Amino acid sequence: MAKSISGPEIEKLIQLLARVPGLGPRSARRAALHMIKKKDQLLGPLSEAMAEAHEKVTVCLRCGNVDTADPCSICTDTRRDSSVIIVVEDVADLWALERAAAMNCTYHVLGGTLSPLDGIGPDDLNIKTLVDRVSNGGIKELVIAVNATVEGQTTAHYITDQLDGFDVSITRLAHGVPVGGELDYLDEGTLTAALRSRTKL
Amino acid sequence: MAKSISGPEIEKLIQLLARVPGLGPRSARRAALHMIKKKDQLLGPLSEAMAEAHEKVTVCLRCGNVDTADPCSICTDTRRDSSVIIVVEDVADLWALERAAAMNCTYHVLGGTLSPLDGIGPDDLNIKTLVDRVSNGGIKELVIAVNATVEGQTTAHYITDQLDGFDVSITRLAHGVPVGGELDYLDEGTLTAALRSRTKL
Numbered sequence: 001m002a003k004s005i006s007g008p009e010i011e012k013l014i015q016l017l018a019r020v021p022g023l024g025p026r027s028a029r030r031a032a033l034h035m036i037k038k039k040d041q042l043l044g045p046l047s048e049a050m051a052e053a054h055e056k057v058t059v060c061l062r063c064g065n066v067d068t069a070d071p072c073s074i075c076t077d078t079r080r081d082s083s084v085i086i087v088v089e090d091v092a093d094l095w096a097l098e099r100a101a102a103m104n105c106t107y108h109v110l111g112g113t114l115s116p117l118d119g120i121g122p123d124d125l126n127i128k129t130l131v132d133r134v135s136n137g138g139i140k141e142l143v144i145a146v147n148a149t150v151e152g153q154t155t156a157h158y159i160t161d162q163l164d165g166f167d168v169s170i171t172r173l174a175h176g177v178p179v180g181g182e183l184d185y186l187d188e189g190t191l192t193a194a195l196r197s198r199t200k201l
Numbered sequence: 202m203a204k205s206i207s208g209p210e211i212e213k214l215i216q217l218l219a220r221v222p223g224l225g226p227r228s229a230r231r232a233a234l235h236m237i238k239k240k241d242q243l244l245g246p247l248s249e250a251m252a253e254a255h256e257k258v259t260v261c262l263r264c265g266n267v268d269t270a271d272p273c274s275i276c277t278d279t280r281r282d283s284s285v286i287i288v289v290e291d292v293a294d295l296w297a298l299e300r301a302a303a304m305n306c307t308y309h310v311l312g313g314t315l316s317p318l319d320g321i322g323p324d325d326l327n328i329k330t331l332v333d334r335v336s337n338g339g340i341k342e343l344v345i346a347v348n349a350t351v352e353g354q355t356t357a358h359y360i361t362d363q364l365d366g367f368d369v370s371i372t373r374l375a376h377g378v379p380v381g382g383e384l385d386y387l388d389e390g391t392l393t394a395a396l397r398s399r400t401k402l
Contacts, residue, residue: 005299007269009257013250019243020224020232027223033293034222035251036258036267042220043255049214050236050248056210057237066237068208092234098206 010036062133064109064126066091074106081105083140087130087159089113089147097145105143108133113151114158127159134166141169148175211237263334265310265327267292275307282306284341288331288360290314290348298346306344309334314352315359328360335367342370349376 010032018028035043059065060072063085067073074080084105088094094107110125122128133139144159146152160170175193177186186194211233219229236244260266261273264286268274275281285306289295295308311326323329334340345360347353361371376394378387387395 005273005275005296006267007257007274009250009253009269010267013247013254016243016247016250020247021235022224022228022232023221029296030293031221031223032254033267033291033296036254039255039258042217043251046214046217046221047248047251047255049210049217050244050251052210053214053233053237054240054244054248056208057240066207066211066234068210072206073208074206090234092231095206095230095234 062129063107064091064111064129065094065107079104083138084143085130085133085139085141086143086145088145089152089155093145093147103143110146110155113146113149113155115151122158125155127162130159131162134163134168139168141171144170144172148173263330264308265292265312265330266295266308280305284339285344286331286334286340286342287344287346289346290353290356294346294348304344311347311356314347314350314356316352323359326356328363331360332363335364335369340369342372345371345373349374 013035014025014028014032017023017031018025020028023031035046053068056068057066058068058070060067060070060075062071062075065072065074069076075082081104084103085108086094086097086103086105087108087110088097089110089112091109094109097103097107108126108130110127110130112120112125114120114122114125130142134142142159142163144156146156156172163170174197175190176197177183177190177194183191214236215226215229215233218224218232219226221229224232236247254269257269258267259269259271261268261271261276263272263276266273266275270277276283282305285304286309287295287298287304287306288309288311289298290311290313292310295310298304298308309327309331311328311331313321313326315321315323315326335343343360343364345357347357357373364371375398376391377398378384378391378395384392
């Protein structure tokens with residue numbers, strides 16, 4: 001779209017919106033137009049919410065979670081079992097596990113996985129801080145909840161090696177059939193894992 | 202997601218993002234997290250762009266386009282043929298036609314179509330301002346570029362009736378086969394229209 005039809009401000013808004021994951025150039029235009037039409041209900045509040053988040057959001061130095069407080073609300077929540085740490089790759093995984101609400105414990109966000117091809121080594125991830133947390137004592141269990149990918153599993157093994165000698169139980173998520181999933185659509189690896197880990201009815 | 206895991210500011214940002222067309226609750230979370238990670242490259246600039254758009258964007262009183270100037274950049278562009286007006290339903294249609302860049306003329310945004318079922322009558326659309334523009338003189342042609350829906354066609358007929366007696370040529374977009382389209386996938390109405398309006402090779 002030429003600059004001359006709607007002013008540089010709208011054009012800039014569309015360009016920035018197109019960089020938001022989930023929005024492409026076309027949907028960014030649609031989103032911008034919708035926001036402009038709902039100027040006071042959406043554009044204004046959203047601009048303020050973003051400015052506030054930009055100003056206040058920080059990364060928890062202890063666990064790597066994003067929050068407006070450091071240490072974050074999870075680390076400072078006394079109702080949580082701080083002797084159990086779930087280790088995740090990304091904050092999105094932390095959010096997903098919190099939505100499941102299956103365990104009331106703390107987290108450690110690695111910030112990615114080991115990937116020599118992409119030049120991501122142990123020093124690029126929050127692994128040292130994890131070892132520090134464990135060596136400070138008081139940790140009974142570490143649940144390694146990284147993705148079931150090659151990189152995720154490599155990272156899991158590396159962490160296990162680093163924690164060799166500490167008196168901490170290291171567990172991983174179970175493999176198996178997703179709840180609600182159909183066997184016919186599952187890969188052989190998952191089916192094999194589900195069979196091997198079969199439980200009594 | 203409970204409030205206690207990432208602060209009310211992030212929660213509010215996600216809730217507002219979920220109201221942007223093209224983003225649902227899940228992609229709003231993803232978008233928020235991406236923005237937070239790209240705090241200074243995306244979250245900050247986007248917040249500023251939105252604040253600027255919120256402050257400056259206005260509706261052109263002459264043609265109904267949104268712009269940061271009133272009259273808008275299109276109405277004040279002296280290189281455009283102001284004797285031709287393309288009448289569209291929405292600003293998004295104006296943008297689409299500008300991208301096609303087939304005609305260098307002016308526009309009139311109706312802001313919707315007549316729809317008695319939804320309680321939208323002539324007074325809810327920018328029809329009076331269109332008649333005013335025509336009666337002020339200097340307009341040779343009006344291209345009615347409303348959608349090819351029942352409401353769009355009703356609106357087109359209403360506008361034609363209102364402009365009865367003015368010395369202005371009223372045209373509409375051609376019906377036919379979309380460029381790059383396959384006949385097999387087209388409906389009978391479009392094929393009939395394309396056959397009737399066939400042109401010499």
